[in-house]
Amino acid sequence: MAAIGTDIAHARELLCKDEVVGMPTETVYGLAGNALSERAISKIFDVKNRPKFDPLIAHFSCLEEVEPWVTDFPEKLKVLAQKYWPGPLTLLLPKHPKIPDLLTSGHPRVAVRVPAHPVAQCLLNELDFPLAAPSANPFGYVSPVLAAHVSAQLGHKISYILDGGRSTVGVESTIVGIESGQMTVYRLGGVTLEEIEDAIGETVLQTKSTSHPAAPGLLDAHYSPGRKVLVGNISENLRHENPDHVGVVSFKESHAVPPLNLFVLSPAGDLTEAAQNIFAALRKMDQPHIHKVLAEWLPEVGLGRAINDRLRRASF
Ligand code: TXA
């Protein structure tokens, strides 16, 4: 079983031996390994049970560390990097040949990000290689926002998890790239669509998710708490259910189900708080007596878009 602790030197030692470790970031916890080592990358795919067609994000300590590993850094993306790094933003940039094809699943672009979490920063500063790190959950399951979540799902497969407390953003990074000259958002996340459009002064294209393997990063079925999730009018849908056996994930209001079955994302109606709670809420619904989960759409603005995206994918 994995030990949970705050020993950066121990994590470094493991990573230098191509082992993988749990790492806190401000978005969600990652499963980290040397992004330049095929052995370490393979271990990440194995531990997560992740198909090799779904590429990994490389994490760096700062923008300057990213530059040698990409062959072009378009000005508009650099503007975003300067504004939002370190932070919940991932950029797709043409990869340097020295980046293993295994990391990018053979794609010509590499996903790069500079995390803001102080523990991740500290660890990256101790290393002379970037860290590949997908969210530290089994493929298709809910992302972890606590070291204990990583331990519950992957603790039997890894030896160490760095503890950095609760992830403060709560949803993954926003993934942005340029395709045919058009600024494109591939995954909504911690930096909002509005913030990106503001920063670059133009509207951005949003790609739709898909279950087709050729479109990585956008798999439809994801974030599953292991039972059916129905997103709609909770009060209406609750009428047809036995309240003892349904879970409810609501935005602001309470509903008539046992407290063990209920998660109100933000009683104050705050989208930042709702984002911090969404994965803990979906995780809470993974209880044997809960047969179905009722949830509702949040306002489709700011972080509400990212939360709705996770709910939609959890409902597949
Ligand atoms: O916030 C985050 O981004 C977290 C933390 C740990 O940094 N990481 C994360 O990684 O969410 P992961 O692997 O769970 O999701 C990354 C997504 C994947 O769906 C993958 O398909 C997409 O990014 N992606 C990675 N590299 C890509 C590439 N070269 N081209 C297109 N999509 C890519």
Ligand code: MG
């Ligand atoms: Mg993930």
